[in-house]
């Protein structure tokens with residue numbers, strides 16, 4: 497029996513959902529002070545889902561004041577760690593209990609497949625709240641080595657009010673990546689979801705209250721980047737920002753910080769990640785599934801997508817045979833149908849952007865072996881999974897982030913050429929290596945300037961492993977792992993002189 501319901505059943509769940517339409521500030525639903533709203537659309541059908549409060553600087557300021565008040569009062573920031581743990585564990589349970597509805601909500605809002613939404617929301621999202629909740633009462637400070645008449649303690653404190661600015665590609669998962677560690681250490685948060693996908697984060701705020709989070713600790717301010725996002729970046733009473741999105745907007749946040757209170761800014765940004773297939777690699781199911789997932793998972797709307805597949809000429813034909821067979825079998829269509837592999841792009845505008853890159857690839861001389869355009873017969877923002885061969889490393893499609901279902905094969909001769917091409921990018925988020933030779937694998941892993949290297953299987957790691965980028969893919973900050981909490985902590989020395 498399938499673990500999934502039918503598309504019809506998911507549509508019935510969709511029909512019963514109450515879609516959030518307000519901001520969530522200080523424990524309550526509220527309209528934007530201006531009364532402004534924006535339209536929210538299901539990109540798979542073009543249908544209007546409803547309107548959502550369009551918050552601006554006034555609403556961000558209201559949210560920051562609430563977050564500051566509760567932070568100073570200490571209801572959460574100075575609560576016993578086991579109390580914070582209990583609330584986060586309860587939140588994990590509530591997400592699990594509501595996973596199906598949350599997944600349908602997210603799928604409608606973003607065009608993501610129900611399969612992916614269910615996987616992220618019933619497993620990964622609660623794991624984050626649970627894992628960081630469990631960490632809350634297991635973090636110890638340090639005592640420095642000093643002379644006998646001194647005790648010097650090195651303690652960590654929550655940094656204060658944090659601004660969390662999110663992308664649209666993994667809406668609830670990105671909220672969990674940032675919120676779970678921030679809340680675990682005692683921070684208060686002002687969270688801005690992407691304008692395309694505000695719904696699941698708003699519903700999460702409600703569940704967090706039900707779990708026992710004090711009002712004001714988590715505020716969700718839907719709205720546009722130029723208004724709500726910029727107001728977070730420039731706010732003088734926000735102590736730190738954690739951002740995931742494009743490199744261009746990440747750079748704005750550094751400016752906002754330099755022009756306001758010099759708040760630290762954690763950045764997770766774009767990528768143009770390589771997958772290297774050496775001549776000794778087994779072209780087996782694991783490799784082929786990895787190549788497909790690395791390029792097409794989430795419709796390629798993934799910052800760590802391995803779009804540049806650098807394949808040794810000795811195995812290129814075997815690789816392409818298998819990859820094309822699997823690409824042609826991918827089902828593009830109704831995101832609420834569990835048989836669907838690729839849902840729609842997040843918006844009609846984004847679809848056009850992806851299609852324009854596909855046209856650029858053709859004009860640059862890359863050879864189209866599969867896909868190459870919009871999906872026929874589907875009215876929404878659908879793009880066919882596209883495979884290009886003979887991609888030259890200097891082509892725009894090999895240098896710029898497409899963020900769509902495009903796999904580009906760059907043929908090479910040998911390890912040295914593969915490494916040189918893999919390294920030749922402004923980004924540094926991720927890389928995958930396929931080889932049976934462990935020495936070659938480590939040689940490459942150590943020389944690739946990026947935050948995550950996966951060997952013999954495409955993976956971004958999991959909650960236990962830090963995630964972030966070198967070069968223009970990130971700042972020094974990392975999400976996930978114990979490293980993530982550093983974004984939300986200050987370090988204090990307490991120096992005690994004894995008689």
Ligand code: NAP
Nearest residue numbers: 662663690691720721722725726741742745765766799899
């Ligand atoms: P984006 O523009 O960087 O948006 C990310 C977040 O920043 C959103 O919440 C956005 O608000 C906000 N924002 C936008 N402009 C802002 C500004 N001037 N000041 C403050 N905040 C601002 O990314 P996107 O539009 O979602 O996607 C564009 C490209 O970013 C993609 O094609 C892809 O290349 C990259 N991207 C990367 C990731 C990743 O995980 N690394 C995720 C998504 C996108 P709005 O909702 O109003 O835009």
Ligand code: MG
Nearest residue numbers: 537605692693
């Ligand atoms: Mg939407």
